[in-house]
Amino acid sequence: MAVIVAFRVVPTGKMPPSQGFDELDRDCRPASRRVAVEAPFDAGNSQETSEVDHFISEFHGKYGRSPANNDNQYDHAYDSDESSNFGCVESDFETFTHSIMIDGRQEDITIAMWFSTDEDSGHPEWFENLLVNVKSASGEDIGRAKAHHVMRDDIRRFFRQHMESASEGLAELASSVFDRFGNLKDEFMTHPIRKGSGAFGNEVSRGSFLCIETLEISVQKYKRLGIGALVTRKILQKCTAGCSNVSFAFVWPSQISTDVFSRVSSDEWLRARGEVVSFWRSVGFRRIGPTCWFGYPLDSNHQVRKLAAGDDYDPPTVIDDLGDECGETLEMEPDLPEAGISSFFEQKANRRKAREQRKYPLHFASRTLPDAELVRCFAEASSDTDWKKQDAHWDTVLHVVAKRVLSKSIRWLLLCHPDQMQELLFHRNALGYTPIEALEAKYYKGRGRSLYEDVRLVPTDMFKGYTDLAVESLALLKFGLEGPTMLQSNEGLRLRLKFGCTCGTCCAGLLSPRTRHTLIVEAEIISETLGGWARREYKDEKEFEEALECVEHFFKDVPTHIRKLFQKDESLRRGFVGIIDVIRGSIHDNGGLPILEAFIHANPSANSIASFLRAGGTIASCVKSILRFARDRDWLCGNGYLMEFMPGFKSDMDGLPRCRNDSEYGAFARMYEVVVES
Numbered sequence: 001m002a003v004i005v006a007f008r009v010v011p012t013g014k015m016p017p018s019q020g021f022d023e024l025d026r027d028c029r030p031a032s033r034r035v036a037v038e039a040p041f042d043a044g045n046s047q048e049t050s051e052v053d054h055f056i057s058e059f060h061g062k063y064g065r066s067p068a069n070n071d072n073q074y075d076h077a078y079d080s081d082e083s084s085n086f087g088c089v090e091s092d093f094e095t096f097t098h099s100i101m102i103d104g105r106q107e108d109i110t111i112a113m114w115f116s117t118d119e120d121s122g123h124p125e126w127f128e129n130l131l132v133n134v135k136s137a138s139g140e141d142i143g144r145a146k147a148h149h150v151m152r153d154d155i156r157r158f159f160r161q162h163m164e165s166a167s168e169g170l171a172e173l174a175s176s177v178f179d180r181f182g183n184l185k186d187e188f189m190t191h192p193i194r195k196g197s198g199a200f201g202n203e204v205s206r207g208s209f210l211c212i213e214t215l216e217i218s219v220q221k222y223k224r225l226g227i228g229a230l231v232t233r234k235i236l237q238k239c240t241a242g243c244s245n246v247s248f249a250f251v252w253p254s255q256i257s258t259d260v261f262s263r264v265s266s267d268e269w270l271r272a273r274g275e276v277v278s279f280w281r282s283v284g285f286r287r288i289g290p291t292c293w294f295g296y297p298l299d300s301n302h303q304v305r306k307l308a309a310g311d312d313y314d315p316p317t318v319i320d321d322l323g324d325e326c327g328e329t330l331e332m333e334p335d336l337p338e339a340g341i342s343s344f345f346e347q348k349a350n351r352r353k354a355r356e357q358r359k360y361p362l363h364f365a366s367r368t369l370p371d372a373e374l375v376r377c378f379a380e381a382s383s384d385t386d387w388k389k390q391d392a393h394w395d396t397v398l399h400v401v402a403k404r405v406l407s408k409s410i411r412w413l414l415l416c417h418p419d420q421m422q423e424l425l426f427h428r429n430a431l432g433y434t435p436i437e438a439l440e441a442k443y444y445k446g447r448g449r450s451l452y453e454d455v456r457l458v459p460t461d462m463f464k465g466y467t468d469l470a471v472e473s474l475a476l477l478k479f480g481l482e483g484p485t486m487l488q489s490n491e492g493l494r495l496r497l498k499f500g501c502t503c504g505t506c507c508a509g510l511l512s513p514r515t516r517h518t519l520i521v522e523a524e525i526i527s528e529t530l531g532g533w534a535r536r537e538y539k540d541e542k543e544f545e546e547a548l549e550c551v552e553h554f555f556k557d558v559p560t561h562i563r564k565l566f567q568k569d570e571s572l573r574r575g576f577v578g579i580i581d582v583i584r585g586s587i588h589d590n591g592g593l594p595i596l597e598a599f600i601h602a603n604p605s606a607n608s609i610a611s612f613l614r615a616g617g618t619i620a621s622c623v624k625s626i627l628r629f630a631r632d633r634d635w636l637c638g639n640g641y642l643m644e645f646m647p648g649f650k651s652d653m654d655g656l657p658r659c660r661n662d663s664e665y666g667a668f669a670r671m672y673e674v675v676v677e678s
């Protein structure tokens with residue numbers, strides 16, 4: 001994934017807040033409405049002139065157009081007439097012309113924009129491309145852009161899978177910024193370091209979004225004339241008009257490099273990337289957490305729009321001191337034509353290893369040796385060993401062994417160097433993680449995605465908890481040498497570590513308070529809805545069928561022959577509702593699904609329940625009914641119906657702690673060997 005920006009906007013010093021685009025797009029008109037006098041740009045309304053303001057003012061000033069030469073009448077005509085069918089029409093071709101001064105003469109360039117579904121991804125309904133082409137007056141292609149419009153609410157449950165299949169850029173965005181349901185990762189809102197500017201919140205998780213994948217002005221003489229900013233404005237303007245429901249635009253600012261053998265130095269590369277980042281900041285984008293991704297809210301009142309570019313967060317710059325650029329070439333440069341790409345990278349990697357072994361021997365050993373062997377290596381270290389030494393990424397040895405889940409080595413460090421380890425437990429690396437957080441982040445990332453022979457796998461509901469080794473390592477890091485003993489005496493604690501609970505109260509380590517509450521509420525709704533239907537007497541089949549029509553969506557998982565028996569056998573109907581009630585009670589009281597024998601004997605509706613089960617009905621079908629409704633109307637992975645329309649539900653949920661296990665209906669069901677299909 002590379003975002004190409006082949007033009008430059010150079011900011012200097014601290015930049016004032018961006019005003020966004022909606023106030024600024026006054027220098028470009030639909031071709032059909034162009035008149036001889038170029039519509040001007042009003043740069044005089046605000047004392048806090050944004051960088052885009054500055055850029056365009058400079059542009060107009062340089063090429064002889066006065067900011068005072070306004071034509072607001074024309075602006076209104078343009079605003080009201082511009083058509084925008086973003087998200088509604090598959091293809092909507094529009095062109096705009098724009099005058100630029102180049103080589104001392106005026107030239108009209110043409111910007112064409114249209115929508116396209118992606119043939120490669122099978123024309124999914126939730127996804128479309130916005131394509132832009134820029135031509136010179138002579139018809140030469142001088143630039144292009146491509147953005148993806150993702151209708152997220154249509155794909156929440158399989159957000160990661162869909163994004164993985166759509167494009168490399170969307171796959172990266174999905175795994176870097178969002179959780180598996182397409183919601184902004186919690187750490188970008190709550191982590192003391194990784195929240196970055198802290199300007200992005202839950203609202204990033206709502207609605208559709210736009211991902212700008214490429215933006216390129218490819219002909220040299222047209223670069224640095226503001227065409228890129230103009231194209232960006234036109235793209236974003238599409239999102240603000242019409243029925244798009246787009247709430248944010250995202251971009252990963254990066255320069256492109258097609259030369260795998262590039263000898264560009266780190267400094268040159270950083271400088272080039274810095275220019276690209278500056279451009280995107282100049283047009284209002286701000287960094288999301290410490291990631292490479294930048295976001296732009298379409299809401300002009302959003303706090304991101306008030307964040308000055310100079311106040312935006314940048315993660316610490318890590319200077320790679322192991323690469324070839326550090327001036328310590330240990331071997332001859334490879335003979336590229338003969339060696340080939342794989343050999344080139346192999347030799348490069350070997351040189352890195354050699355440097356690391358010399359500069360950071362303990363880190364190197366920690367990265368490469370098996371656990372038991374590493375303990376022996378640690379034990380043989382000299383008495384003046386600096387256990388607090390950090391590598392270029394600010395990782396200590398404790399970070400390295402934590403991420404590799406080397407429980408024996410963690411134990412040895414805690415036992416033999418307790419004072420230093422107490423300090424290192426709270427030491428943050430360049431990513432902002434302590435050793436514990438680094439291990440948790442590694443496993444959390446694995447829950448949403450993993451790599452297998454370069455193929456991304458999205459495990460989704462298949463999560464079965466972390467390995468015993470990971471649980472033991474987490475216990476050591478969190479609770480010290482007593483940790484493993486605590487696990488033996490506290491099964492709840494062990495399960496919470498195993499399933500990555502972050503709220504500290506998940507039932508069986510996995511069922512979070514919010515998910516539990518949602519299941520209880522849905523079971524109550526189903527029970528109340530079906531109660532009257534189950535007890536009612538139907539005079540004939542027609543009356544029953546009419547009544548059934550309103551509720552049959554609850555029986556999707558009930559075997560067909562049982563559904564047919566519902567008409568004549570009231571006890572079967574009451575049996576189904578009775579099981580729903582028992583499941584609700586069990587989740588409410590015990591935080592888990594009921595045990596069959598126990599509830600048949602204990603429940604007053606046991607006779608009808610037994611009838612339902614004898615006839616071939618299953619508890620699983622009732623569980624699936626509840627899970628399906630809870631999942632599909634969930635606020636994270638569904639349509640958010642309960643949160644939006646159920647009185648009191650939102651305030652109830654607000655009173656419950658959040659957890660990484662929220663909305664893990666599939667994993668919860670699998671714990672009881674119940675599979676809920678799509």
Ligand SMILES: [Zn+2]
Nearest residue numbers: 501503506659
């Ligand atoms: Zn939890």
